[in-house]
Amino acid sequence: MYRGREGQWAFLLHRLSGLAILFYLMLHVFSIGSFIFGERFYMTIHETYDLVPFRIGLLFVTAGVVYHAFNGLRIIVMDFTGFGVAYQRQMWYGVMLLSVLAFIGSAIVVVPRILGGY
Amino acid sequence: MIRARTFTDARQQAHSNAELHWWIFMRISGLILMFLILGHVYMTFIQVSESDATFDAVVNKLANPAWKFYNWLILSLSLLHGANGARYSIEDYVRSRPNRAWVKGVFYTVIALLFAFGTVGLFSI
Amino acid sequence: MHHRYDVLVVGAGGAGLMAALYAAKGNVSVACISKLYPTRSHTGAAQGGIGAALGNVQEDHWEWHMFDTVKGGDYLTDQDAAEVFAKDIIDAVYELEHMGLPFSRTPEGKIAQRKFGGHTRDFGKAAVERSCYAKDRTGHMILQTLYQQNVKAGTTFFNEFHVTDLLIEDGRCQGLVAYELSTGELHTFHAKAVILAAGGYGRVFKITSNALTLTGDLMSIYYRKGLPLEDMEFYQFHPTGLAKLGILVTEGIRGEGGILRNDSGERFMERYAPTIKDLAPRDIVSRSIITEIREGRGVGRDKDAVNIDLTHLPREVIEGKLAEITDLARTYLGMDPVKDLVPIQPTAHYAMGGIPTNLDGLCLSDGSGGTVEGLYAAGEQACVSLHGANRLGTNSLGDLVVFGRRAGIAAAKYARQVEYPDMPEGAQRESVDLFERLRNGSGKENAAAIRKDLQESMMNNVGIFRNGKDMAAQVEILKELKARYQGVTVSDPSRRYNSELIEAMELGFMLDCAEAMTASALNRTESRGAHDREDFTERNDTDWLKHTMAYKNLNKADDVIIGYKPVALKGFTRAFEPKPRVY
Amino acid sequence: MTQTTAQASSAPVSASVPMLQLKVKVLRFDPEKDKKAYWTTYDVEAQPGDRVLDVINHIKWYLEPSLTFRRSCMHGICGSDAMLINGRNRLACKTLVRDVAKSGGTITVEPIRGLKVEKDLLVDMEPFFDSYKAIMPYFINESPAPAAERIQSEEEAERMAHSSNCILCACCTTSCPIFWVNGSYLGPAAIVQAHRFIFDTRDEATQQRLGIMNQNTGVWRCRTAYNCTEACPRDIPITQLIEEVKRAVMYGQA
């Protein structure tokens, strides 16, 4: 592994999160859209989402969306201002903080539900 | 041994603004998506689990044309944004020309189908 | 493999690239052969600037520049060369600017100029701003700009090709042989004209500002043909190189008030130059430092350096005006000149001598006007006798562009007029033999160990201080080293990228250069310019106002024949009488 | 070196400096006989202030003569010896042993990535120079030159201060995660060179160069990973320059 610094990891996470969200989006569109095949079909698909792996996956997707969104903002600021390049590192730590908070926040909501079994 | 490329060689490079336009699109759509998606996530966050999105809940909400449009904007922008983002990755990681062509072909088809499917779904309620 | 070009250029430093550009303008096919990628050439290391009497900051004239060059060379400079140079360089600098070189600028937007040692107004009255510069990386910018122009012109480059032999028969150059590093193959290049621009040979010394690749290859090859090397005894040492590393540190540190101190912290320059102390000229300072070291007052593990003390200067001065040494000291010594003393030591810097040429770069075969048809040389490795006994700062970069250009033009002109010469039978024979011996010998000598001994002994015996006894001893040491060199066998059998083989070959070239240098220096029984003898401390114009020509005795091993060549004491329109060199 | 000024002036500088015992782990490969690259470790004694290049030279000269790499100037000006040292792209001659290892420690040395390894630490530089040549790396101004210099203000000259400092060492390009996977990306070094000419007020081919930068293989491939900026031995703020070129392309087309 190349021992790059913040910028390298920011890029890698941005790409991974982007692809992950895209993957999730594709599933999401398919499942939500599937109600045109009728209620039965729709509900069958949605019941599979209740499985624990899916619920935990959702945690990461939420954090990923937040990371990707705010890091996207960081990228835009870098692209259009000199300030952005100069403070990219600090901004990245800000983005990471927000993502972690989002992860914890959704965990607070989701974990009890998993444990509670509904 | 290298033979230096000449002025004319270099000048003959093709010209197109496609990459520039995609680059700008990624930023603009990103900015808009930022509000749309964070709003969407926030609003649906209480549900959190997909099973909360029951048939009725979804149908009710989407009865409102404003929400229809909101969701359709998310659908189209994020599919385009995501598809172009994935194209970047494909062009980076799929190095053989023929492979790249069919991977891209399959991928774009899937995106287009999903887009059609989602749109039909949204407006058929 | 066999190639054929009208003009071949060997070396892609400032001189080679300039020659290639100009040869190509002469409507002939040109190829440039270099053992390094062009942008790796050592021209890139030059910092100070390139001197030309543009008069952008203060009134200046080419006559003044010519005078300074002749005087700086301690009157051993050929004055016709100096005149051509001082006139041409003005044009050449503008030409570099037109090629896009990003010079630093004056407030009016002209090329900026600054003062430099030895450059004066009105024939020595006061210092003048003559050095044109691009920050502290003038050489880097010249190298990059010239390479860029060659890319534009579509010059053919053979990179990482090591020239191993020149083909010369009946006083006519027919081409050369080169070893391709990436395949281990020998290539024969057939040419109408060849221009040599392969740089210096500073690596014969232990402490040097020169690159590891500056091993005097082409000088040695020329010399092995029984052809002369001119003025090899004149080698410039710069007083302030970083200890052990030899990396050059600008003269500015002394100018800004830096103080030299020995092991006990004593400001020893007070003893050698009581009035101007640390601001004494380069050669005096170098000699004083060496005296301190010889008498055991050096610092460092091997007690072979002295300290330069900047700690009394304000931080702004050190970090602002002396940014370069601050950076070097921090990078390489982990020392902060604001707080620490920085160990320095004189460093071997520049070869005034080399392959003798006339004003068009045509190589001379003796001291009385004989030439080698079709063979040209330029740059540090050549000796047009512009620098005489001592080169003035900023005159080398000028030398590259002025005489590189002239050689390029002359070679192209010649190539247009003549047919391809016949190739000799078995052109590659000598190169094949050379490699066979290095690859298949039975000796167990380590080339690196021999090189180390060579560098140390040259530094001690033919360095800053010279005397008959030490140099005579060095002649014997060189014989021994050459005998040991015969026992070097390369252990890496591979053909591709065999860098061990190359290093062993380069050592052979260095030994030749050292031999010619030592013999020439031992022979010249006077002190002049950079050649400083403890046993003959005065300049002697009656006997020694002449160039040395050192020939390898092809009939007797380890023997050097010394001949001479007159000094051109007149330019075309101006002439300066030899006078004592005082500033 | 934490000695005080007083000591430095009286005591020999390095008499008190202990030698470091090092393990130098080199990734070796000779396509003539090896199928795969392999690690070899050499035990070396070095002074803290030695350059990594000194250590590698020592190995070549006295321990393993076949070890192959490029080097020339020994002080960071020629750009020959870019290597992956302890996981980062560095010039071996500008990296001191003390900054990368403690006594008893290990220094790992690998060839730079993304270019074909020819032998040990030596890689094929042709693709790198090809992308350099693709950006028309030469001054273009076909209008007749004045007798003296073309006038340019100090501020205008300063625009090239960073980009003209490049020594084409390839530390940047071969540290770029995009370049590793996508060799058709021109890479940061070529973009720095383009910047040098695009922002030269005397040059007349700005539009052509912006056109080249505007291609799929040009400036848009950069994902602002900053590895290039971290790796540059000449302290060129590469990412910043790339962003400036992106903007120049964008505004140039608007």
Ligand SMILES: Cc1cc2nc3c(=O)[nH]c(=O)nc-3n(C[C@H](O)[C@H](O)[C@H](O)COP(=O)(O)OP(=O)(O)OC[C@H]3O[C@@H](n4cnc5c(N)ncnc54)[C@H](O)[C@@H]3O)c2cc1C
């Ligand atoms: C640190 C330093 C600072 C300096 N500062 C200044 C300054 O401020 N002003 C100034 O005027 N001068 C300065 N000089 C001197 C000046 O820079 C050099 O003398 C000059 O650059 C030499 O240029 P060149 O073209 O002759 O050779 P180089 O630039 O050394 O190039 C030699 C070329 O020959 C090739 N070559 C060598 N052997 C072979 C072979 N066997 N086969 C094929 N190719 C070969 C190499 O690949 C290389 O391309 C400085 C020198 C140094 C070391």
Ligand code: HEM
């Ligand atoms: C929420 C707000 C979003 C913002 C602000 C945003 C912003 C950005 C930006 C600026 C880029 C360009 C990165 C670069 O050029 O280096 C980008 C790339 C990308 N985005 Fe988004 N995006 C958002 C949402 C999404 C969504 C919903 C998806 C998935 C459908 C997505 C998938 C991608 C992908 C796959 C990339 C390519 C990553 C790469 O090539 O490195 N993004 N995003």
Ligand code: SF4
């Ligand atoms: S930009 Fe820096 S790292 Fe890249 S090639 Fe130039 S000097 Fe090397």
Ligand code: F3S
């Ligand atoms: S590492 Fe590569 S992605 Fe851009 S910022 Fe540097 S070129």
Ligand code: FES
């Ligand atoms: S050897 Fe020249 S840059 Fe390292």
